[in-house]
Amino acid sequence: MSVVPSSLLPASAAPAFRGRIGRDVRSGHYAVPHRYRLHVAPSSPGCLGIALVHGLLGLDDTLPLAVLPDTPDAPDGGYAALRPLYEASAHLYDGPASAPVLSDGWTGRIVTTHVPDILRDLALRFRGDGPDLLPEEHRAETDAVADLCERNVNRAAQRAGELGLDDGAAHHEPLGVLFAALDSLERRLAHRPYVLGDGPTLADVHVWVTLVQLDTVHRWHLDAAAMDRVADHPALWAYAQRLAVRPEFARHLDIDAVLRRHRSHCRGREAAGAGIRIVDWSAAPR
The missing domain is CATH 3.40.30.10 (Glutaredoxin)
Incomplete structure (x- = not known):
């Protein structure tokens, strides 16, 4: 080690x-x-x-x-x-x-x-008799999805929120990256139930956790127009809601705790997008 x-x-x-x-x-x-x-x-x-x-x-x-x-x-x-x-x-x-x-x-x-x-x-x-969450034939693709989520969604949304509308063109550049990433995920999920096919994999873990962050944390620092564009991905958000009611996904999801952690260290300005929530995460069973 x-x-x-x-x-x-x-x-x-x-x-x-x-x-x-x-x-x-x-x-x-x-x-x-x-x-x-x-x-x-x-x-x-x-x-x-x-x-x-x-x-x-x-x-x-x-x-x-x-x-x-x-x-x-x-x-x-x-x-x-x-x-x-x-x-x-x-x-x-x-x-x-x-x-x-x-x-x-x-x-x-x-x-x-x-x-x-x-x-x-x-x-x-540690898989044992559990599902194959990292199929060998999809490992490179899983890594690419993880990178897309981290760089093009999480970091881009954070950067756009930090810049704000007052920064003009610089504010729109990370938003363009964010929207392109969401468009890519929307195309993936338009005709399949999971990111890589018919069953959940590690790629779904990356995407779903990223969507939780986008709809609960990043929205506080994005303007309403940006959040309207974020919400305009029906297959992606229907997928997020569908997984949110599965016990394995809902078990450790506590939106109030996510927000408390965020507020404990965030000093960013609240924007108009804070009022737009896309998924009813509280509907998830415990």
Whole structure:
């Protein structure tokens, strides 16, 4: 496992623990029932995606899930409950004890905090009799969807909200990127129930969590005209609503917690788009 000490990271960067779950005992970390524990705060998008994959794979009995408060409870922006794991995993560790964490009960140390690695290792190493969330023939396409969601939806929406209408043409550039990404997802879902075909995969986890963020967090900083354009993707938002009523998707979705986490660190200006909500996420069963 590689660990980047906090002293070598930029001030804004999270600590990186990048261990992986291997195929067998020779790898050191390998999939064993009850050996590992996931620590997540589903109010954050990365943790919500991990909790969703955990539920889709039915891992409650083999890989315990520890749910943390929706906002960090330590002065440095981390979680007090995770501090012992971080200190055991890196000598003289002095950064925030952030979530998510995949920890190893045999050693009392952290395996990884890296969201993409956790998602892939859950899908590939802990699948058991669960669905194949990362089919080999679709792995490159899944990575492309994940990149589209992060760069062209999340980052573009955040950038557009930061710039605001007063920034003129600069404001419209990230909006163009955002609308093009949503158009691409709309075409994918116009004639199929899931992003890659007839069943849910890791690509659906990326898309659905991104749509939750867009409709609950980013809309607060977009103007009404932009949110009207965002809403004008009927297949995409019908898909989001349809998945929201599935127990595996709804189980860890708490919109109030998402908003509390957002408001705890966001100082951006509220825009007219805040009044436009596309999906009734509260209709999801618990």
